[in-house]
Amino acid sequence: MGKSRLEAFSDGVIAIIITIMVLELKAPHGDNFASFEPILPVFLSYILSFVYVGIYWNNHHHMLHTVERVNGKILWANLHLLFWLSIVPFVTNLMEENHFSAVPTILYGIVLLMAGFAYSILQYCIISSHGGKNSLLAKAVAQDWKSKASLALIFVAIMIAFWNKWISDAIYIIVAIMWLLPDPRIEKTLEE
Numbered sequence: 001m002g003k004s005r006l007e008a009f010s011d012g013v014i015a016i017i018i019t020i021m022v023l024e025l026k027a028p029h030g031d032n033f034a035s036f037e038p039i040l041p042v043f044l045s046y047i048l049s050f051v052y053v054g055i056y057w058n059n060h061h062h063m064l065h066t067v068e069r070v071n072g073k074i075l076w077a078n079l080h081l082l083f084w085l086s087i088v089p090f091v092t093n094l095m096e097e098n099h100f101s102a103v104p105t106i107l108y109g110i111v112l113l114m115a116g117f118a119y120s121i122l123q124y125c126i127i128s129s130h131g132g133k134n135s136l137l138a139k140a141v142a143q144d145w146k147s148k149a150s151l152a153l154i155f156v157a158i159m160i161a162f163w164n165k166w167i168s169d170a171i172y173i174i175v176a177i178m179w180l181l182p183d184p185r186i187e188k189t190l191e192e
Contacts, residue, residue: 014057024089025043045092048173067137112172120151146179
């Protein structure tokens with residue numbers, strides 16, 4: 001099976017996720033900068049979640065360049081990833097509405113962690129369906145330290161949120177910053 005429907009469906013779902021998040025932003029009542037102060041946390045959490053969804057879209061896009069065909073495992077693994085990404089607007093709103101308290105911060109981290117695992121599962125399914133260690137994707141991501149470090153940091157952030165939600169939020173930001181630039185390994189492998 002070709003990959004075009006998978007790409008189109010994934011792009012559509014991610015576009016809807018971003019649209020849902022932006023619809024949660026409400027304009028402040030007032031015409032001065034002080035009126036923006038109450039919505040600043042909402043806006044900052046939107047930026048963080050937008051960046052995370054954008055990172056997944058960007059890396060998903062690059063990863064699919066290594067795919068020649070899809071099968072049922074890849075389709076289900078992709079849906080698994082989209083499921084966790086589709087919960088991002090909910091946990092973002094939950095964090096905003098509860099002033100970044102511990103439980104919503106933990107739930108936000110759990111969704112990020114599960115999305116990371118889902119992405120890894122999708123990557124594994126693609127590699128195993130395209131020649132294993134000899135596949136383009138396997139060659140590109142051979143030493144995948146950044147993914148492993150990201151998952152470990154998010155797990156640590158979840159645990160820390162029980163004691164200090166602000167450190168957890170800072171770790172979530174650090175992980176996002178780690179991924180702001182697209183992963184060049186796939187592009188380099190495809191050029192070779």
